[in-house]
Amino acid sequence: MTPFRPGGRARPADAPVRIGGGRFPWLLVVPALLGLGFLVLPFAGLLARAPWSTLGTRLLMPEVRDALLLSLTTATAATAVSLLLGVPLAWLLARTRFPGLRVARALVTVPLVIPPVVGGVALLLVLGRNGVVGQYVHAWTGYSLPFTTPAVVVAQVFVAMPFLVISVEGALRAADRRYEEAAATLGATRAVVFRRVTLPMAAPGVLAGAVLCWSRALGEFGATIMFAGNFPGRTQTMPLAVYLAMQQSPDAAIVLSLVLLLVSLAVLVCLRDRWVSAP
Amino acid sequence: MRRPPALLRAPLAASVILSAAACAPVPDGSAEDARTLTVFAAASLTGAFEELGGVFEERNPGTAVEFSFAGSSDLAAQVNAGAPADVFASASTATMDLVVDAGGAGGEPVVFARNVLEIAVPPDDPAGIGSLDDLAEDGVSVALCAEEVPCGAAARAVLDASGVEFEPATLERDVKAALTKVELGEVDAALVYTTDVAAASGRVRGVPFPEAEEAVNDYPVAVLADAPEAGLAASWVELVTSPEGAEVLSGAGFRTP
Amino acid sequence: MSPPDAALSARLVVRRPAFTLDVRVEVAPGEVLALLGPNGAGKSTVLRALAGLLPLSGGRVLVDGRDLTGEPAERRPVGVVFQDYLLFPHMSALENVAFGPRCRGVRKAEARRIAAGLLEGMGLAGYAAARPRSLSGGQAQRVALARALAVEPRLLLLDEPLAALDAHTRASVRSGLRRRLAAFDGATVLVTHDPLDAMVLADRVLVVEDGAAVQEGAPADVARRPRTEYVARLVGLNLYRGRAEGTRVLAAGASGAAVPITVPGVHSGEVFAAFPPRAVALYRERPAGTPRNTWPAAIDGVERFGDQVRVHLTGELALSADITPAGLADLALSPGDEVWASVKATEVECYPA
Incomplete structure (x- = not known):
């Protein structure tokens, strides 16, 4: 007669999970490669058709430099504004309950859904010289926002902030709230908990959101050209320059697109490296 | 012609047989005749x-x-x-x-x-535009088309020929965008074509000017x-x-x- | 009602749908109280309510005579060591410990000095710069304790402080924790479901079942005289409740008939009778001789238990018996076999219910 244990046998906890019995996962890899090719091939097309011989002279044109500089500064400013407003908004959506929360959450995504040009018109109707709000500003201060560099930032914030909010909200939802409780027991007020625990622990989500936001702001075209207009050095960002170059000289448009592509790739790769290497 | 793939051939054959069996008079394929x-x-x-x-x-x-x-x-x-x-x-x-x-x-x-250019102004014409020179006055905001598009090139030609100089508020990507800015009252005037003013009649008013003859499109x-x-x-x-x-x-x- | 010298004196009422917690907790300065109970009994609810992380439906919390009932968590003089420790992963061990003092207004340099001192006291001086994820379970536990102590709490709460550790490190961490808790002069409440933790670490045990305190006492008393089936199983005793008539206790049998248990000494009224499995002897035939309790029983199952074999028996009285493997072999027992179980009356502990 053998003694028996009712407890059951110990499970090997560290055994790696193998999917599909170790066979090559064709079902995933094939569509994945198709997807990658679909996204990358258009860029390959740009590279293939780039007018390499005149590339240098075109790159040195002051218009290109101005548009690039303006794009980089406005996209960065738009990201900063989005962080300032979007992170608290994400916190509100993720962590509080109030009547109309679901509606508010849906409203945040509106700029993602409507065509940016319509967004630009909407901004004009509100913030323009004759806009719902803008007319008072204009009447009292004589200031008119459209056609100024700040207007570019406003248009970019409008279309890009939702990316940040959604990303940060997701990170805040996924965060383990017990750490916040731990901080509270150590004497941290709500503000300190948010600043020193919630935000640092949600940092990857915030950073991912900021990168998305920056990229979207950099590529923003429709709302910008509608709300801020197009004037070289003041409101003409790279996408606008690309569009207008396309009207006259597709070669120039290709060059501008390549510049935009390379600069944004460089920034994103650097950012990602720093983000991944920093623990 | 390429043969249809095997998968398609069977139903195709079936439909041919069926339609033949039905012997129904097929109406003249309008889809083929329509040009x-x-x-x-x-x-x-x-x-x-x-x-x-x-x-x-x-x-x-x-x-x-x-x-x-x-x-x-x-x-x-x-x-x-x-x-x-x-x-x-x-x-x-x-x-x-x-x-x-x-x-x-x-x-x-x-x-x-x-087509020739005209000055489009909002119906209430807040800046009181009566001539091309008025566009160069202080505090008048003007939308032009970007020079890369035809209406912008025409505007540039007219302005250069007439010696009127000013900095526009914006260089729009097309006539419609320039007109929208006028309709919304965000600018006081835009240089667009007479046809555009005709199409937007009621929402903007056209102010013809003699210098427009410099750039007939x-x-x-x-x-x-x-x-x-x-x-x-x-x-x-x-x-x-x-x-x-x-x-x-x-x-x-x-x-x- | 509450002793004036209590460091912690609380009555906690928390009502939820399908669950109500209502317990009193009194802890003297320097005393360690262990909350023992099955999962879902409300132990963690007690801790969260004491820490201010859970609003009370009723009752109040006094620490050193100060009413904390309405105070939010961040204003209570309470330190908490959480299950899984919850060390902030983006801070070093030192920053984790310095976090509390910083939040309570201590200047940065001073907070770091305090933290360094505490880490040194925990034997972790070399790990100040380490991130939590690079610490072992035992080290993390000490950092968590240092972090909780850094705010100089008057009440220290520990939620399953050893549950996250593997069996090897557990024993040494347990004795280290015992030394450190002994050095703490405030009240300590510790939640555990491991009776050994309670026995080693606590001065007093409060057993919570289903939202209510069911037994309280020194660990040894609780271990010797369990009052619920849960505690009896935890400390490994056979426990019966019945009516005492002289030296006999009439326990309720499985069929409803009263089963007499002979106990040492004379008792009356409702009592518990408890005896350890090793006091039970098994026989194939009914043994002769009278000072023993003997009951017929059937073998339900057999398992190895240390160097003994634990035999589970069913019958009028369900009970466990620990016998030697040799004894098991001699009896040639297998599940379903009928045997006689016998316990000396002197081995039975009898106490009022």
Whole structure:
């Protein structure tokens, strides 16, 4: 007669999970490669058709430099504004309950859904010289926002902030709230908990959101050209320059697109490296 | 012709047998007989061409006219990239030349309409614009088209020739965008074509000015070299250059040759 | 009602749908109280309510005589060591410990000095710069304790402080924790479901079942005289409740008939009778001789238990018996076999219910 244990046998906890019995996962890899090719091939097309011989002279044109500089500064400013407003908004959506929360959450995504040009018109109707709000500003201060560099930032914030909010909200939802409780027991007020625990622990989500936001702001075209207009050095960002170059000289448009592509790739790769290497 | 793949062959055969067995009289496949004329035209031609399209379809039963209205440069790029169009009507000779130089035109382009600039102001005209010189006054905000698009090139030519200098608030990507800014009252004036003012009548007011004669914009039309319906295309060119075509175009604010 | 010298004196009422917690907790300065109970009994609810992380439906919390009932967590003089420790992963060990003092207004340099001192006291001086994820379970536990102590709490709460550790490190961490808790002069409440933790670490045990306190006492008393089936199983005793008539206790049998248990000494009224499994002897035939309790029973199952074999028996009285493997072999027992179980009356502990 053998003694028996009712407890059951110990499970090997560290055994790696193998999917599909170790066979090559064709079902995933094939569509994945198709997807990658679909996204990358258009860029390959740009590279293939780039007018390499005149590339240098075109790159040195002051218009290109101005548009690039303006794009980089406005996209960065738009990201900063989005962080300032979007992170608290994400916190509100993720962590509080109030009547109309679901509606508010849906409203945040509106700029993602409507065509940016319509967004630009909407901004004009509100913030323009004759806009719902803008007319008072204009009447009292004589200031008119459209056609100024700040207007570019406003248009970019409008279309890009939702990316940040959604990303940060997701990170805040996924965060383990017990750490916040731990901080509270150590004497941290709500503000300190948010600043020193919630935000640092949600940092990857915030950073991912900021990168998305920056990229979207950099590529923003429709709302910008509608709300801020197009004037070289003041409101003409790279996408606008690309569009207008396309009207006259597709070669120039290709060059501008390549510049935009390379600069944004460089920034994103650097950012990602720093983000991944920093623990 | 390529043989259909095996998977398709069986049902195809079945349907052939079935229709043969039914012995039903098959009506003349209208889908095969209908002919479609594809016209690529500058956006400013929208109203006039749609009206002429109706006339054309009436005169040529079984024919449908399909339009693609867009900026002339976009259309030129599409034609040069092999878009299946029969006719190209451009808002400038320069954009037409892009197609001609690429060997895309089937014949010599014909100018069928002309357009001149006008100052568009909001109906209440807050800045009190009466002449081109007024645009250069302090505090007047003006939208021009970007020089890369035809209306911007025309505006630049007019301003250079008349020596009027000012910094515009914005260089819009097309006439419609410039007009929107006027309609919303965000700018006091815009330099657009008479046809655009005619199309937006009620929402903006037009102020003609003599300097506009410095940049009269020619609208050329051409049958395309690779036109699938070259015959219909030639008829279309004939229609738009006829007196009847001229009447419709005048109604839309164009001058006709 | 509450002793004036209590460091912690609380009555906690928390009402939820399908669950109500209502317990009193009194802890003297320097005393360690262990909350023992099955999962879902409400132990963690007690801790969260004391920490201010859970609003009370009723009752109040006094620490050193100060009413904390309405105070939010961040204003309570309470330190908490959480299950899984919850060390902030983006801070070093030192920053984790310095976090509390910083939040309570201590200047940065001073907070770091305090933290360094505490880490040194925990034997972790070399790990000040280490991130939590690079620490072993035992080290993390000490950092968590240092972090909780850094705010100089008057009440220290520990939620399953050893549950995250593997069996090897557990024993040494347990004795280290015992030394450190002994040095703390405030009240300590510790939640555990491991009776050994309670026995080693606590001065007093409060057993919570289903939202209510069911037994309280010194660990040894609780271990010797369990009052619920849960505690009896935890400390490994056979426990019966019945009516005492002289030296006999009439326990309720499985069929409803009263089963007599002979106990040492004379008792009356409702009592518990408890005896350890090793006091039970098994026989094939009914043994002769009278000072023993003997009951017929059937073998339900057999399992190894240390160097003994634990035999589970069913019958009028369900009970466990620990016998030697040799004894098991001699008896040639297998599940379903009928045997006689026998316990000396002197081995039975009898106490009022």
